[in-house]
Amino acid sequence: MPKKEAKFCPWCGGLLEKKFIQGKERLVCTLCSEIYYKNPLPAATALVLNQDNQLLLGLRAIEPARGMWCLPGGFIEMGETMEQAALRELKEETCIEGKVMSFVGCFYQESRFYGGVIIFGYRIEPVCGEPKAGDDVEEVFFYSLDDLPVLAFEAHRKLVEKLKKQLNL
Ligand SMILES: [Zn+2]
The missing domain is CATH 2.20.70 (Ubiquitin Ligase Nedd4; Chain: W;)
Known part of the structure; x- marks a missing residue:
């Protein structure tokens, strides 16, 4: 592309x-x-664990990286905070509403499509809603942290590693 x-x-x-x-x-x-x-585009992602410490991923239905798994997330829009963007994207893509528990980390990544992206990651606890594929994803699934598929984006892989360290998982 x-x-x-x-x-x-x-x-x-x-x-x-x-x-x-x-x-x-x-x-x-x-x-x-x-x-x-x-300038790099700012994006926010949601790291959602269920009670069994499985991580919520979405199967991308759009380019870039269509057909690959990634963390729910997307670009931050004017007038919203990083946290609000992470919660909004989570709801749009997976139908889950949550609350932000902590900041996990922030990584810069070169993107062939967008030039450069800065990705903020937040640990979010699910509050309500059943996981269901929404915007931009074909499927959503909770994966064991020990058995994750290859994630589409380097920054998402780094965020997951950071989350595991922070939670001693
Ligand atoms: Zn001009």
């Missing part, structure tokens, strides 16, 4: 061109000269 790259200036609609500025190749508007800075 090709990486998405902006072609037009978001302020004036002018064509963007690559220029070497401030020590880096950047996109600059040919009309208004604004530099189009590229």
Whole structure:
């Protein structure tokens, strides 16, 4: 899947061109000269364990990494906190409502599709709802921490390792 790259200036609609500025190749508007800075996208994920310490995963129904398992999560939207985003994505993807118990960690990851993503992970306790595939996933399942499938994203693997250390699992 090709990486998405902006072609037009978001302020004036002018064509963007690559220029070497401030020590880096950047996109600059040919009309208004604004530099189009590229920043990593912030995302939030939910690490949900059931009473048997099994971890909730979703099977991705969309690209990138369609057909692979990952933690429920997604991009943080304007006006919401990282915690709120993790809870919202959890509900949208798995139909589970939860409450945030602790911050697990935060990792930066290069993404072929999005450029760079910063992923915040939270341990969330399920409060209500039965696990059911919602948006963007085909299937949801609680996996034993000792027998997890390969996760789609490096940052998710690191978050799971950090969670296991924090809980001595
Ligand atoms: Zn412009």
